[in-house]
Amino acid sequence: MSSSPTVIIVGGGVIGASCAYYLSTCGIAVDLFEAGDIGGGTSSRCDGNILAIDKDPGFDSQLALQSQNLLADLAQALGPMEYRQPGSYLVCDNRDEIPMAQQWVAMQRSQGLDFSYLDYRAVHHALPDLAEDIPGGLYCASDATVNPLLYTHRLIEAARDQGARIHAHQGVQQILTTGGRVAGVRLESGETVLRDMVVVSTGIWAPRLLDPLGLSIPIRPRKGHLLVSARGPQFGGAKVMEFGYLMSKFGQERIAPSNLVEHGIALVYEPTMSHNFLLGSSREFVGEDTRPNPHVARLIAQRAIRFYPGMAHATLMRTYAGLRPFTPDHFPIVSRVHPMPGLFIAAGHEGDGIGLSAITGKLMSDLVLDRDPKVDMRLLQWDRFHKEDDDHAHP
Amino acid sequence: MAVEVAVVGAGPAGLAAAGELGAAGFRVALIDEYPIPGGRLLGQRYHWKNLVWDGKQQAETLVDNVRQWHEVRWLLQRSVYDLERAPSGWALSLNPGDPSVVYAQAVVVATGATEVPIPLVNWTLPGVLAVGAAQVMTAVYGVAPGRRGVVVGANPLSFAIAEELLEAGVKLAGIVMAPGSENVDVVGSLDDQWQRIVGLRGGGAWPLRTLGRYMTHAWVRQFLMSHAPKSGVPIRGVRLRPNVVATAVEGTERVTGIRLARIADHDESIREGWSEPVDFVCVSGGLRPVPDLFRIARVKTAWVPELSGEVPVISPWGETSQTGLFAVGNAIGVESALVAIAQGHLGAHGVTRYLRGQSLDYRLAEPDQHRIQLAREQSPIAFHPKIGQGVEHLRALFLESLGAP
């Protein structure tokens, strides 16, 4: 390990930007290559979730909390990025969900997290615009929200201030190796850039770079829609989601109309500082088509109106869809690739890219500098998916 | 509602198409966002050669021609926000609805063009208008945009509308240049703006036509830039101020003035500045085709600068890469209303063949294409000096697509 490592980061979305920030802050010389515009991929087609409310107690939750804390610091250190910390809510669609909601709160509180169960009176007091029949819900105080594209740009600006070199509109075509080690990259222009270390943070496009090296990772694009309202009346200042989609964690079926389940429709309401709100969400595997589907958009709107009847009169400006990098166990890959010394992966954050970006960048700086990450990295290993036998020895 | 053809846009191209289709006996839905049909024709009143072009009257003639066919349903004040394939052809979603969906076997998209904005400091102040807005206000509704205004951006539309404003008794501080920008493709550098002026032919406007011919030479443009007086060169009563550029709008509740600066001789850097009192500002960045419905319908498009922007790749019958979806008018290239009308007729002929199962061999479109070319040659205004090249380029793209799998 040279005293002053030089690293190539491939991909300038929020994950690559975070890696660039944390690595350059540690004095590492960084060259970041982004094929299009900074943040122009998935990071500009998502919402600003920074959540702990939906995380399983244990590793999942701890990772999310650490990232939330780092993000709160970043909000002070970086320029303005519409960061707010109003907490978030989960609301129950029907009475069958109530016992699970209560259980969820109890589990989280036993781990010391600031969750509260809200009965009928409490949830309607907190969220007066909710439909009358909503029986209850829960609240997590630490949850926050940010403007994801602004945040990505702030990370890049700060990385640049620390000496990182950012190359937009210069995509990487191939990772170069020599003698089984990373040697650098070949750009789409044909030019080669030689470095000892390469971090792959290209989200859904990570397999494209890794497959030619014989490294297989099960990242698949999962499409999610967002609706954007016009400026006007909002429906409360905190993010609100429906509890239903957590039901599978309890081995329960979510009780919802079949067309919602088919497209993975679940309410997400996110108010912004610009006097409008975003509505989600949907989850489906439909290849790489980002064209908004008006039927899905309609279903999302209908689901929102079910919870907020007053929203029926809100004006929507536009719809967009993004491809989130899905992994089978819902954890990202933040990992050294041992068979290929010098190669690192930071990808696969489906639905939690913004929320886990900070911890990912910090962990990547630990990995590159060979420091103790103080986190059990085995659960984020690149090759954990098809390990029948337990032979992963390297943390 | 189910029809045989849906025509989106009731401007000259859409009206011509609807009239032709109505005459052929088809069930047609003619859809437009505006409460009255006619599109941009409504505000046009130009003088060229010894004739007056009265757009409102042209529109009335086209409308009457459509109204005689009862099988043409008018759906005004409705926007088409979605266009997707349906088993019988196409489904168009309308807002505010009534009906909420129109099913059609074929569609003609004639949604026209939109104005290119020129951001200036404080340009959001009330009183800053797209130049077309000033035309609509004055010519269609008889509302003066103000007492004294200025037009920012020199192109054929600037001159045409400046003349209309003067005729309506509105005072103008002339036409000044827009700040050049490499980032704004269509507005372009100051030199690009000058080259646009070359597109003006206007029979009666002899100084402009001659000027236009000479301005193809760079040294002529340089000379004029250095030696034209600050107050401008009068052309048919409109003061063209070729070396004065607008930098900011002044005012608090609404426009009260425009900040101007002189351009240096050999480069476009700004020197001293001063203010002139105006109570409205017309922003004239030129027109560009609206590609929105084409993108929504997954139609193959191309960027053709001579046609002023992104246009669908179309066959000589006007059919796009999506079967049964045709495109006509300014949406396929910014040209005059005469061309749009001719294209409307062509599109209607193409749709007629399509619906009757007749051959759409592109070579059969030659007579209609010829009529469009004649209309092009008769037009007083060309919005781009190289429009012919643009048309050729689009045709070449179509022929290429025939070879593609």
Next chain:
Amino acid sequence: MNNTTDRPMVIQFYCDGEPFPGINGEPVAMSLWRSGVTTLGWNEVTGDPRGLYCAIGHCFECRMMIDGVRDQRACLYPVREGLEVFRQTVPTGLGEP
């Protein structure tokens, strides 16, 4: 074609409760402009006055509450006797919703 080409019928409509004259069928924004009302709303974040820009329904700068429905384009909406129009955008600055 419409009332503006025949003898214009003058009607009375209301903006923010105040009566204004208009010609039946012309867009709300035109009637208001003729009466000197050029501010149709304000930017919610900066408080800057906003008004008519494109006049053909493309830019949405003219959005007002008309007939009880928000975000109607005043440059397209025809005026009629008794119509109620409200300026709907009230500046509250960038901040917590």
